[in-house]
Amino acid sequence: MKKLLPLFIALLTTSILTACVTKNYGNDKDTPLIENESSNNEIAMTRISLGLGYLKMGNTQQAKLNLEKAKRFSPNLVQVHTAFAHYYDTVGEPVLATKAYEHALSINDQDADTLNNYGVFLCRNEKYAAAEKQMLRAIAIPSYILVAQSYENLALCQLKANQFDKAQTYLEKAIAHSPNRASSLLQMMRLQYAKSDYKSAQSYLHRYEKSTRRFTPDALALAFKIFANQGNKRISVNYGNMLVKMFPNSFEAKQYILNELYQIDADKLAEEYRASLSDKSTRKSKKRVVVLSPKVTTSPEKDSLSRHGLKPIMANSVMPTTEQEAESKVKSNVKSEEINDESNDTESYRQQVAAKEAPIQKPAIQTPTDELIKTEKSAAEAAVKSEVNRTPMVSLPIHVVIKGDSLFAISKHYNIVMRSLERWNKLRRPYLLKIGDVLYLADPKSATKR
Template sequence: MMTKLSPFFIVLLATSSLSGCVTQNYGNDKETPLIENESSNDEMAMTRITLGIGYLKMGNTQQAKLNLEKAKRFSPNLVQVHTAFAHYYDTVDEPVLATKAYEHALSINSEDADTLNNYGVFLCRQEKYAAAEEQMLKAIAVPSYILVAQSYENLALCQLKAKHFDKAEIYLEKSIAHSPNRASSLLQMMRLQYAKSDFTLAQAYLYRYEKSTQRINADALALAFKIFAKQGNKRVAKNYGAMLVKMFPSSFSAKQYILNELYHIDADKLAEEYRASLVSDKSTEHKKRVVILSPKNHKVAETAGLSRDGLKPIMANSVMPTMQQNVELLAKKNKTQFIVKQNVKQVTQQKSPETVQKIADETDSEYSATTDVVINNAQVKQKDNKYSVPLPIHTVEKGDSLFAISEHYNVVMKDLELWNKLRSPYMLSIGDELYLADPKSAAKREE
């Protein structure tokens, strides 16, 4: 399923009740007043904006700008005029002018929620994630704003783009809380839980999604197939696959199902990004001060936690768990694997994360490797108070795929390709042995 930030925003041109204020100006003959109705001017400006946006959607940028200029002449201080111009400049790839237009609109009314939301979406597209988050939270904080669920979903999609998965989940939860039957948010949550390998929770959101929508799409059916396939429920998975082919025979997902049973869908790509983010987290050895944003109060609050980049907010009224806590939680979830940061690639049968950490600390002085590894079922031989480290290898079994192996051992698939000299389409045979670590590094350590 393709990940899109849409529906990120369409310029909202809701014609709110316009005041019938009347002003009096004078023409050349100063004794003859000219009556101008501001309400009429605003209405004509809104009509021109509607025409301009319509032309812009059709790709006629010349007529679009012409109508927006006319709207500006009718009502130069109407917020929607400058928001529409910002949308126009964004469409024609003029980000500097788009920024100026948004700033001008907010200088007229700093609490126009639609403009704040749209500006946040624009900033996210420019990869200015912290500023985007701030603007959209300001929109949500406006008491009269009714599209709160949509803005929370926008925030979640932006956080997914920034690879901030925990925050994305929080914002999706808020979107669903404000609109429990919002199908798009339920589908995104289903996709996120799949990426995090929580297939039971993904299945729960699948059922909620199916109840909330009458227009299930091909991407949703493909994801449903994968969710049940990952749980080993082949019967239900095949039912979803059959529905996909029957309902959307010409779709890309249906063709991929027929070709390779949806070997790699967009949600699998998201899963790879999620695992990569865990590796990035493990490389952070100290806590950083992080900023929490709230739609009710834009003043910052600080708490202990981990942050991957300058976009520091984690969540309101909570503390993000430390890396050691994350290791323990993961160990409880999957008893056969422990992910730890250590200075040598080694394997052990120990079941306690504390014991694993102790072994890692003892070997820091013996080896100079600095990679994160997966602790899996194997043996560590002790000789003369030193550890002889066997190279972890996986023997291909029936039903194995490179992606499934990378997911099982929590190893980046590109590393598996490199270490085993594989090329797409990854033809594996039963009995093949795949390195789960870099054989060159292991050879150097043995020397």
């Protein structure tokens, strides 16, 4: 978020009027006498400028002293209360800062600078809806000239609130009002990178390079990542070398030497963007869908593969009738027969009980029911064996996407051409990889033919 102090000082210095000068002629009409006529507002503005200067140096005591003097000279001057709001914000008094802003707007609710600065303050305190309202009010004032800056502030506030679509809209408006505004072009470049739209990010990079005279370490680091994620190593290395030569002591240059900028600030923004997409998809699925799937018994060998990101894939799998199902069917038949037997006459039932209680042990006789069980068991086993022999088990190497992954990084890690990964996984640009996505590292079609 933009710091308000430079804006305050710039506005105040332009607002300070030079003392009115009148020329009175005494007895000698050729020698004028100069008299200064300073109004209370002009004195107050001078005190405000001094107070903000002391605040910038960290001398809060002198800063408040000068602001109090300004207030004594012009208690109803809007700039006095906005300066106090900035002072309270700096010293960590948000409640008093809010009161000062509200008091300033009660004096003049059409002061665009106050509305913009109040919006920036509210956004810093995570009151995003109220911040958006105040900054849009400032933009709506016809005489306001810092429209592009307010739109950029709105975009940064929406990025902080994870409202990426709104942020892009406001950045587009900021660039429309000021096409060569380097800071807006850089923020748009970050946003397009976060959305994995590297071509669009590259176009804004070219516009940024034309509009700025001073590169920054974060801009060069972002340029490196944009071309690296497109697989253009030659240009990305050029930006990396520029970063090291121009800013050798910067954090970005050290990270480039250490790990080739594995994660920069724009990568964190990309993670937030992907998280916002998953949240949206979760909110959209209102109905609970229950999917019935067969119980799969995993072996320790398969668990080990899963932990390392590689899982065996079964091609053309068909669920055979299991041995347990065959047994359950036979048992149900046996139960029904037993129930029918129990419905016989009482005498037959008594004879069966007496036979069971008799101490003489007779050799086991194989009943027709036992033969039926064995027959159906052997049939089920034969069906299972034939189905297993007919269904091929094909193991394909895969990669499970983790935090910080990109398609370029995955292709580089496994030494696989990016186009092959695109074809095998049916990916289209921009590549939107989510945490937990599974990518084939070999051609599934050639695997099923083996």
